[in-house]
Amino acid sequence: MENRKKAPFEPEEYPQGSPPLLHERCGKANWIPMCRHTCTFETQDFDKIMLNLVENPNLNSKWLFRADVLHDDCIQPPASADISDTKDHPHTQEFKGFSRQRTIVRRLIPRNTLRDAPLDQTCSFYHSSHGKEDMDSVEGAGPMRSLVVYIPHTSSAAEMPFYHPKVQGISQLYEWDPATKTGTISIHFLLFNAEATTEEVDQVKLGRIAYHLLQTIHKHGHSTAAGYVKRVNHDVIVPRERFQDKYSELKNKYARSLVQSWLETTDPTKHVFEDLGIAAFLIELWQDMYRGVDFPGFVDIGCGNGLLVHILRLEGYDGWGFDARERKSWSQYNSTFSGSPSGKSLQKLLLLPSIIPVEATSGDTKTIDPEDIHDGLFPRGTFIISNHADELTPWTPILAAISQCPFIMIPCCSHNLTGERWRAPPPRDKSKSKSMFASLVDWVTQIAGDCGWEVETEMLRIPSTRNTGLVGRRNIRDIQEIDMRVVLQKYGGVQGYYSNVAKLVKSSPRGH
Template sequence: MKFQPQELPLGSPPFFEDEANRTWVPLYSHACSFGPDIFVDKMMNLIKNPNLNSSWLFRADILYDEAKTKGNTNSIGSSSSVRPIAVDIRGMTLERTLVRRLIPRNERRDKPLEQTCALFTTKPAQDGHDISSTALASGSGSGSESGSRSESPSPSTLVIYMPHSTSADSLPFYHPKVQGIAHLHQWDEAGKGTISIHFLPYPEHPLSDARLQRTAYHLLEIIDKHGHGAAEGYVKRVNHDLVIPQDRFQNRYALLKSKYARQLVDSWAEKTDPSKHVFEDLGIAAFLIELWNDMYPKETTTFPGFVDIGCGNGLLVYLLTQEGYAGWGFDARERKSWAQYRTGGQASPSGSSLEERLLLPAMVSRSGQDQANADANNESSDLSDGVVHDGVFPPGTFIISNHADELTPWTPILAACSRCPFIMIPCCSHNLTGDKFRAPPPQDKTKAKSTYASLVDWVSRIAEDCGWKVETEMLRIPSTRNTCLLGRTRTREVPEADIVALIAKYGGTGGYYENVAKLIKSGPRGH
């Protein structure tokens, strides 16, 4: 059903009555084919994820949650210092009240805002049963993609947002200049429904304002999209925040961004777009810092150091070392940025945080043909001592493989051999010889078959065969290549002989030496 809502003329009679005699003005209405259970589920998801409605917001922190279940009050995480705004709607029953704090992406520009969210229902005329408030209290609408069915369908369900603000002028930019926002769902026994959006205006901010009209249209469009998606069986494919909670990641990211972003963008030395790469690496650094806080509690554990293989422009190494984490990175070619990002590297061979080195794993044998090809191309001399790294790291060193291209499939192998945890963020597809190739599609028929999905599945299987339990996190970074594969737990030990067999299973290393030698003569590979 195409979204073409009916625009309601200003001055249209209200659809519901406020006990405080405030007038809620209807702005748009649209037919819907999803029932009240889906509406409640989607509205609760939007309450907890306001970033789905506004790109200016990170998330919402729930400060208060009180649901009424068959005459009783069930408080979930309620704080005595938080008080919701009282709202009463004539002829409707208050089922659940929440207070959320809207967290903006940039707190230097916008302040957080607390907002009461209230859910009301009406009783069917025929039997007097309410919508299942027990389901509301016990988890329906907690962000899951399928809500619990009502015991009896309700003709009307209303969700109201009331900002905790003393005036329109004190509202942050991301919130429309209104005293309240209401979403109304109406349903009939024939399986047909209507959704509508309503504003409670400030006298000094008329609803004829074009921005308020656009905001109302957008809010209704979002619930229409999510509601019909659920009704048609849409299942969410990507799940974020499985390793690090959203609030911890976003708080760390905001801190790093306020500390470094402007300086890094202004001093960018590469030809690439700083607005992408700076914020991408700030996001990865935020994830790693929070991950390491879990893995290496400062009170009891010493951080073992890190190495960033294929470190590219070196920004991630710079950020992590600036935040007090000892480590270093290397790449086949030095970048312009290294001059400003290079610091002391406590764990590196030369004492520098960024080094020009080629990775030639110790387990790679130089076949006669490889040697002959290298000699014919006068490439042997390029692999002198001090330029090549054998991929053996001190046990426990945390290996970072961030868009490392040719080194990506080697990452879990090197980690297993050196007994080091790792993350890898795959980007471009290369095999174990360093050649570009198309990874085979996933054997699991339920998985996506794209080039990138195939690469992620392929390197995940290498990691699992190396004895790693692979954890997956979809990073909140400005990149479509945002799948992070984490190996920090061993499922079994894999003998060296089995590693050799595993390398053969995944295509072998024939030609690897020659390809590595060529890298020293090629330009930067990009990052």
């Protein structure tokens, strides 16, 4: 691959009144050129990134979740939904000097469905055609041109949702000269009222939008040409559409009241939206796991403020959580639950796994009331949640294997099996980051593998840098074949565990 230095982003605005560069075959639509920029990425790179931007409009707007593809004339049958679900058939135009190659109808899904409605939009892809009629009628047609046009399915600017510019169409034009290996990308708008005066159009706002659209193409185009490879893949276990729809539903139902009633000293928005996201993922995961059968219940070990337990129970899922320290929030989140030792959904308990050898407790168990200790044994099939459980994170796959329970662990701070802070060995995959967090994730994944678990990894869509979800749904080994004491010794042993976790009772809760 030829290395070309990426130029800084310094777009050039077209002067007001500049003649249009795009001409439709029929009608007198006035496509207004807004801004342009030189580029050094080639045609195939432009086509690739524009398809990605069509499929992922959230890259251009923070107000959008995604796009659902309703129709794609390159796919038979149409993807996701039938074209009859749209208000109209695809809205397409034919341009002089271009032939249409592909048409996609997408539905833009906003993050806040209480404020904005979804919007259907036709996205058409064109390549330059070099017929004599076209070449004669389009002055200065470059040797290679590509065009991507967005047409919203609305008849007026008043119908346009907040997240979409109040224009009738958006065009992204790419021109490339193979001889000099240089090109130009430009943005063009079609106004609803072609006769509108400058005063009637918010030129500043439209200019800002055009600048942003051009900047996104410029950035992604050069990254693609440089061989950028996406490092993180989301939506491996639960499809994005299902997760986002459930998350939006939960957010609309609970977010405002949960934030307003927050009792902890920590940031309410971070915790509320993070736990709503985890709850949405779990609910959709459980829909797949327990389709047609009764939900077996859940337990959240190291449940912290208890919010996740509270949300899941509000959604009708039976379960409970425990932590070494009670939180202020428990006073409003706690409820009756017959499946827990205390009959409450949130309980103060210290985990002392039954598998820990007596000698490893150093006789310290006498200092804690036996009723305040949990042995780590759960009814078979109970779904174990370990969300930023810190000291309990490496224990999660071990407890799950012993009780034959599926689990999810979302690691955060690094602790070994004794409960001490420590740094795990670097990841086995040398291409991965050697950070403390990456090392922890790899280490607990190894423990899970030695316990027989087939570990699935999901990068959760939550507002946290610690968003790696490790899911164990299938155990491929008979628990009788696994010597858990050997596993404990392999990963550093458990000597001093009890005295370390007993200190949690006297310490202040962490802020995560």
